[in-house]
Amino acid sequence: MTPIKIVLLYQSLLGIYGDRGNAMVLRKRLQWRDIDAEIVEIEPGDAVPADGAVYLFGGGEDAAQISAVKGLKADGHIFEAVEAGAVVFAVCAGFQIVGNTFTVGEHDEVIEGLGLIDVDTRRGTERAVGEILSHWIKPDGTESLITGFENHGGFTTLGSAATPLARVEIGIGNANDGTEGAVQGKVIGSYPHGPSLARNPELADHLLTLALDRELDPLPMPELDELRRQRIAAIRKAGRS
Amino acid sequence: MSELSALATPAALTVTDRIRLSVAIAVGNAAAVTSRLAGKGSGASVRGQILTRLVPDAFPLLLQGRRVLSVSGTNGKTTTTHLLAAAIRAGLGVDATRLVTNADGANLHYGIASALSQARKADIAVLETDERVVSDMIAHARPEILVLLNFSRDQLDRHHEIKALGRAWRQALESAGPAGPTIIANACDPLVTWSAGTAARVVWVETDTVWHADGALCPACGEILQRIPADGRDRWDCPGCELSQPEATYQVAGAAITVPDGRRVTPNLRVPGSFNISNAACALAAAVEFGVDVDTALAGMHTVTAPAGRFATASFGGVAARLLLAKNPAGWAEALPLAQSDPVVLAIDSVAADGKDVSWLWDVDYEQLAGRTVICTGPRAHDLAVRLRYAGVDHRIEHDLVSAISSAGVDHVDTIATYTPFQALLKTAGLR
Ligand SMILES: [Zn+2]
Numbered sequence: 110m111t112p113i114k115i116v117l118l119y120q121s122l123l124g125i126y127g128d129r130g131n132a133m134v135l136r137k138r139l140q141w142r143d144i145d146a147e148i149v150e151i152e153p154g155d156a157v158p159a160d161g162a163v164y165l166f167g168g169g170e171d172a173a174q175i176s177a178v179k180g181l182k183a184d185g186h187i188f189e190a191v192e193a194g195a196v197v198f199a200v201c202a203g204f205q206i207v208g209n210t211f212t213v214g215e216h217d218e219v220i221e222g223l224g225l226i227d228v229d230t231r232r233g234t235e236r237a238v239g240e241i242l243s244h245w246i247k248p249d250g251t252e253s254l255i256t257g258f259e260n261h262g263g264f265t266t267l268g269s270a271a272t273p274l275a276r277v278e279i280g281i282g283n284a285n286d287g288t289e290g291a292v293q294g295k296v297i298g299s300y301p302h303g304p305s306l307a308r309n310p311e312l313a314d315h316l317l318t319l320a321l322d323r324e325l326d327p328l329p330m331p332e333l334d335e336l337r338r339q340r341i342a343a344i345r346k347a348g349r350s
Numbered sequence: 351m352s353e354l355s356a357l358a359t360p361a362a363l364t365v366t367d368r369i370r371l372s373v374a375i376a377v378g379n380a381a382a383v384t385s386r387l388a389g390k391g392s393g394a395s396v397r398g399q400i401l402t403r404l405v406p407d408a409f410p411l412l413l414q415g416r417r418v419l420s421v422s423g424t425n426g427k428t429t430t431t432h433l434l435a436a437a438i439r440a441g442l443g444v445d446a447t448r449l450v451t452n453a454d455g456a457n458l459h460y461g462i463a464s465a466l467s468q469a470r471k472a473d474i475a476v477l478e479t480d481e482r483v484v485s486d487m488i489a490h491a492r493p494e495i496l497v498l499l500n501f502s503r504d505q506l507d508r509h510h511e512i513k514a515l516g517r518a519w520r521q522a523l524e525s526a527g528p529a530g531p532t533i534i535a536n537a538c539d540p541l542v543t544w545s546a547g548t549a550a551r552v553v554w555v556e557t558d559t560v561w562h563a564d565g566a567l568c569p570a571c572g573e574i575l576q577r578i579p580a581d582g583r584d585r586w587d588c589p590g591c592e593l594s595q596p597e598a599t600y601q602v603a604g605a606a607i608t609v610p611d612g613r614r615v616t617p618n619l620r621v622p623g624s625f626n627i628s629n630a631a632c633a634l635a636a637a638v639e640f641g642v643d644v645d646t647a648l649a650g651m652h653t654v655t656a657p658a659g660r661f662a663t664a665s666f667g668g669v670a671a672r673l674l675l676a677k678n679p680a681g682w683a684e685a686l687p688l689a690q691s692d693p694v695v696l697a698i699d700s701v702a703a704d705g706k707d708v709s710w711l712w713d714v715d716y717e718q719l720a721g722r723t724v725i726c727t728g729p730r731a732h733d734l735a736v737r738l739r740y741a742g743v744d745h746r747i748e749h750d751l752v753s754a755i756s757s758a759g760v761d762h763v764d765t766i767a768t769y770t771p772f773q774a775l776l777k778t779a780g781l782r
Contacts, residue, residue, distance in 0.1 A: 121566035122574075130712030130737075137740050153574050170513065172572035239706070258707045303709035307736055332739060332747075336732040 112145040113320070116161035118187075119169075121152055122177045123203055126260070128167025130304025131198065134313050135163060141328055144321075153177075157186040162320040163196045166203025168260075168302045171213035174206050175220055182223070191225055196320045197296040200305055204290070204298035205230040205263055212263065226293045227268030233284065236262045241280025241301055242344045243289040245312065253311045254278075255289070256340045257301020265298075267291050274299055279344050295319050308337060352417075352494055354441050354641030358473035361415030371411060374404035375467045392782060394454050398464030409459045410490040412466035416450075416475040418491040419636060420531070422484045423499025423542070425681045426629045428455040429621055430499060431478040432657035433633035438476060440650025441642030451476040454782070455658040458483060481515050485522040488530065495636050496531040496549075499629065501541040502561055502680040513569055516545035524548040534635045536628070537598045540586055544569040544593060553635050556598035557628035561680035568593055600635045607631045609644055617648050620655045625684040656781075659772070664779030667756025671695065673775055674766045677704070679713040682766070686718060689764035694719065695754050697728040697771035704768040711737045719743045725763075727754035728771045752778055 117132040132148045139146035151157050153176065164187060169177065181187050191197060197207060205211040208228035210219050217232050241259045244252050255275055264284035267273060273283070274290030274297060282289035282300060290299035297316070299305065306313040310333060314325055363371070378401040382393030390396075401408050419438070421431045431451060439446040450469035452462055457478040466475060479487050481501075487493060498519075501512060523530050528550045535546040537554040546552050547570075565586065568575055573590030587594040601608040605627060606616050617630045630651055637647040656662035663672045676685040700708050708730050716724075716738055724745040726734045731747045738745045748754040751771055755763055767775060776782040 124713075126707070127709035127712030130709070130740075133712065133740055170567075172567050176567065176572065176574060258709055260707065304712040304737075307712065307740065330736075330739065332732060332735045336736050339732055 110145060112147040113139055114147060114149050114158060114161040114163075116149045116151060116158060116164045118151050118157070118164060118166055118203075119153055119173075119177050119180065120150060120167065122173035123167040123169040125170070126168045126201060126258075127303035128165070128200060128203070131165050131167070131200070131306045131313075134304065134306040134310075135165075135317060138310070138313055138317060138325075138328060142326060153180040157181065157184045157190075159186040159189045159193070161190055161195055163198060163316055164190060166197070166199035166207060168201030168203060170202075174202050174211065174213060178206050178220065178222060187223065187225075191294075191296060194295060196316050197225060198306075198316055199226075199296075199298045201259075201261060201300060201302035204228075204300060205261075205265065207296065207298055208265065208291075209268070226291055226296045226298055227270035228265050228291050228298065229268070230263040230265045233262055233264035233281075235281070235285075236260075237281030237285075237300070239280065240340070240344045240347075241282065241289070242278045242341060243275035243280065243282060244278060245275040247311065247315065253309070254337075254341055255299075255301065255305070255309050255312060256337065256344060257299075257305040257308055258303070259300040260302065261300055265291070265300075279348060308333075308340065351639060352641045354438075355445075356417070356641075358415050358417045361411075363411060363414060367411055370405050371408065371467075374401045374408065377401075377404060378464070378467065392454060394456055394464045395461065397467070398456065398460030398462075401463050401467055402460040408463040408467070409486070412463050412470075413475070413491040416466070416473055416491070418487070418493040419474075419476045419495040419497070419640060420479045420484070420487045420491065420493045421477065421497040421499070421636075422479045422481055422487075423497070423536075424481065424502045424678065425684070426499050426625060427457065427478050429626060429654075429657045429660060430497060430629040430633050431455075431476055432654045433621075433630055433651045434497070434636050435476040436654050437633055437637035437642055437647035437650040438474065438640060440646050440653075441637065441640075442474075448472055449474045449476060452478050453658065459486070484515075485518045488519075488522040488526050492526070492529065493531040495534060495639055497534040497632050497636050498536065498542045498546055499632055500536055500539045500557075500559065500561075500680070501545065502678060512541065516541050516569060519545040520548045523550075526550075532639055534632050534639065536632065537596045538586070540565040540575060540588075540593070540595075541569050543596060547593075552596070553600070553639060554596045554598040555628075555631050555635050556601040557631060558602045558604075558624055559628065561683050600631050602628050602631045607634060609634070609638075613644070615644060615648060618652050620652065621657065621661050623684055623688050659776040659781045662776070662779075662781055664775070664781060666752050666775075666778070669755050669758050669760065670762045671755045671765045671775070672762070673772060673779075674764065675769065675772045676766050677769055679710050682710075682714040685766045686715070689766055691760065691762055691764040693723040693725050693758050693760070693763060695725045695727060695758065695763055695765040696734060697751060697754070697765065697767035697775075698726070698730040698734050699728045699768050699770040700730050701770050704770050708733045716741045716743055725754045725758060727751050728767070751775060 378397035450472035
C-alpha cells in the first residue's frame, strides 16, 4: 500500500509558530498504529500533489499570506484535492487564507483567499495573544477540550456554509464572540496555531479518521494526559493573562 | 575608521541634571546593596529601575559624553559584546578603564543606564542593546558603531512582526543621516541587510549562518528570495527588486576569518561553537573600525571565557554541568550540536522572559538527540516530554532544576536552558 500523504504546505511562508508540529503528530499517530505515512513538504514552486490525505496550513505574516495564496492558486491542485474529499486543517493565518477574504497591512487591503471555507477575516478590535481553551463537540456528540496558543490580529466571521468548530471558554477565538474555528465538509480552520494537534490528540485522530474513513484504535500517552491536565488547569487559573 | 585614542566630547549636563543623577544613582546603589545582601542577584536591575524612575531621562543623560559602540541582534549579542569590549580593552592597554560595558547582559533602557551609572568617567561605552532599544540608541547616543548580528523569530507573543522592528531601525538610521553610525552587519541575513539599508556606511560581514527559516521573503518587496549557490555556499538574492546579498569585506569560512587586507586569521576563541566564530568576526570588524589592529583585537578576544555565564561550567551536587543558553529556534539550532553528553539536561520555562508560547519546541530538531537520554526539567518539562515522545527520543522528567543535574548519574552533563532556568542555575551556582 502506498503511504498516506500528509501534505505540509509552504513552511518557509506559513510556519512561524512550530506549525510543522501538526504534520509530525499526524504522521507519528499513524505510524504508531502500523499505518504507513509520510510528510510531503511543498515549497513555493513545487507542484502540490492532488492525492494527499491531509493538507496542512500554518501561520505567517502578511506578505507570506499573499505569496502563499498566489502560489497555491497558480498550482491549482489543492482545489482538486478538496473536491476529491481530502482533509484540510488550517491554523492561524492559514485559517484566514483558506477563507473567502482577509486583510493585510496598515490600510487593511482586502485579499481574496482560497475560498475553501465560507469565512471572512477583517482587522479585529484587539490583538488576540495568549492561551485559549475551547469546547469541541465531537461527531459522536461528546465534548473534548481544545487547548492551545492563539496569536492573531484578524477577527473571522462565518458565512452560512460554515459552522464553528468549538465554543470558547477562555480566550478570543474567531472574533471574541464565543466561537472558535470553522468546519465545512472536511475543511477545518482553527486559531490555536502550530502544534495544536500535539496538545489535542482527539482532534488529531478526528482528522485521521476523516482522511482514512475508518475508526482508529486509541493511543494511550500518560505524559500527554498530564500535559493536558496541566495546561487546562493553568489556563483556568490564570484566566487570560 | 575611528581613532582609538580620540576622546569623547564631554557631556554638557546642567548642574541640576548632574545633581538629579547623582542623587538617583546613590539611591539606586543603596537599593542594589540591599538586594545583593538579600541574595537577590547583583542588584543591577533594581538600581536601573530606581534610577530611571527617579530620573526618567537617565538613559539619554548618562549616554552623553561617551563614544558608543552598540551591539544588537536576536542571538549572540551578549557574547559579541564581551568579545568587542575585550578587543577594545586590549587596544586601550593601560587606558582600559576608559571603557564601560553592560557585561551582565541587562540590555533594556534601565539596564544600560544602570551600567553607565557605575562608570561616570568612562568615555567609551560598549553596549549590548535589545532590538527594541536600537532606535532610541541611534537617536540619543549617536553611536559611532552599531553591530547588527541577525534577526530571527524570538518570542512571537511579544514581537508579532519582526519586520516592524526592522522598519523602525531603518527610520532611525535615515533620521541620523550622514552623522549616523557605521553599521557592522551580517550580510547573510536578508532582514538585517534591509534594516541597515538606510545607513550612511556599512561594513558587511559574511557569517556562517545555520538558520535560514526566517529569511524566506524579501523584506523590501515580499517576493520569495532565491538562494544561489556560489563558491560552495549560498548567496541570497531577490528576483523582485534590487535587494541581494552584499559583497562582504570580512568573511567567515570554518574556523577562519578573512579580513579586508586578504589575510586569513584564526581567532583562538575560548567560547565554543562555529556561531561564535561569526560573532567574533562581527566583533573584530567593529574593533578594527574603532581603531584597534587585528592582532591586538584577537588577543583581547582570547581572554573571554564565559560571557554572563554562557558556556560556564558549574557543579551541582557533584555533577559538573556546562550551561548553555538557548532562547529561540535559531539559538537551539546552535546549542544542540554542542551538547554531546548522555544524558543531556534540557530546561524549559515560559514566563515573559522566555516567551509565553512554547510552540517553538516544534521548530527545534530534537530528533538529533535520538539514542541518548534527555532529562526534561523546568515548568514546561511536560511540553518538552511530549515533543520528545513524538521525536522518538528517550527521556524522563525531573521537576527540580538542580536535581535534574545532580541526578544525572554521570560526572559531566551538558545543560541547555531557556532564559529563566538559565539565570536560576547561574544564581544557584553563585555565578551571578
Ligand atoms: Zn525584493
